[in-house]
Amino acid sequence: MLDLGIVLTLASPYTVALIIPLVLWTLLKNEYRVYLTPYNFGLVGLFIWASISGVINHSWISLFASGIFIVYLCVNIYFQNRFNDTPTIETFLRKLHKYALIPAAFGIGEKFVSLFIDITWISRFFWSPTYVPDRAAYRIYSTFGNPNVAGDWFALLALISIYFLEHSPYKKKAFYAFAMGLFITALLFTGSKGSIMGLIIGLLVYAVFSKKKKTKWVIGVTIIAIVAATFVLPEIHRASNYRNALWLKSLKLYKDNALFGVGLLGIYEHTGEIHSHNIWISLLGMLGVAGFGLYLGMKLYLYNGLLKIKAMGCKLLPLLAAVQALVVGHGTVDFTILTPQGGLMFIAASGLISGLILPMEHYKSFPLKIPPMPAYKDLRIPQEIYQQTISTDPSK
DSSP: OHHHHHHHHHHOTTGGGGHHHHHHHHHHHTTOEEEOOHHHHHHHHHHHHHHHHHHHTTOHHHHHHTTHHHHHHHHHHHHHHHOOSHHHHHHHHHHHHHHHHHHHHHHHHHHHHHTTSOOTTHHHHTTOTTOOOOSTTOOOOTTSSSHHHHHHHHHHHHHHHHHHHHHSOHHHHHHHHHHHHHHHHHHHHHTOHHHHHHHHHHHHHHHHHOOOHHHHHHHHHHHHHHHHHHTTOTTTSSOOOOOHHHHHHHHHHHHHTTTTOSOTTHHHHHHSSSSOSSHHHHHHHHHHHHHHHHHHHHHHHHHHHHHHHHHHTOTTHHHHHHHHHHHHHHHTTOOGGGSHHHHHHHHHHHHHHHHHHGGGOOOOEEEOOOOOOOOGGGSOOHHHHHHHHHHHOTTO
């Protein structure tokens, strides 16, 4: 199931939908437990509030979209039950790293083809209504439906490469160094300035928590190389698309709908943009102050989780902290966690933190299982019911 889930996530934003029945089947088959953690309560709260917001704003598409929080809840429950120690998490990360080499290579190939053939039609295949690609400075999509989402994934995989480069035997270090170069190259070809900024912030956070000087040197050289590339590559060295006007419009929507917001897809209905290109402003506009508060509570839980992981002396701390920094860094100019693949990346990263600290917590839980069907012998057959009706009804 794990391998198939990774493949479906990486394959396209459309195949992500197939993960829903896969996760549900796994949860029920294994009778995984639902832990009443603040993070799970936060996801349930976001679902309820997003549903109410959709109804109040008469936006049925926003009401339907609120179901994504239940999907995220199921994914988080899976991660909490499945990944609660370092070896198991490392196995998952190796699988993800291995399979992700394919979309990275595909993206680099996509960039090469774009030099000779006009393939800007890919934006229509992935439904990018608010972004029209430029052939002269083509930004790759790979299999991720959006250059910014692709950038987040390649940044994440570069951080995972750093982790294995730091902790793997000497013979395997060359492979992980090559993989890191491949992922960073693919990231640069996405032209996502937000993802690049998020990766740099994530690398700095990784360097702060890492105890190895060689790792810090590798990170320093990597950051210098990335910054140098931003002055050369046309995908990145282009005029910035400032978000000020959109942020002001979204804050105006929040001001007029401070409690409930305008719904998950309400910003698109009012501005023509799917979101506000900022996590916090987007959530304020979509779900109001209550939805924003639920999100902050979930982030606070993750921050406390990182403190507990640090107290454990877990070697995964630099990576997990760096991924959260990546999300926050890119989140200042984008809202990629609203997309299927971007959202799964965020929930999976959060689920790893939840799973690691679960043995240290004492939250109540209950199993997820299908109620047993009654045995046939325990059922009253129709003839017995009929005879009882005859005996008790004088008119028959």
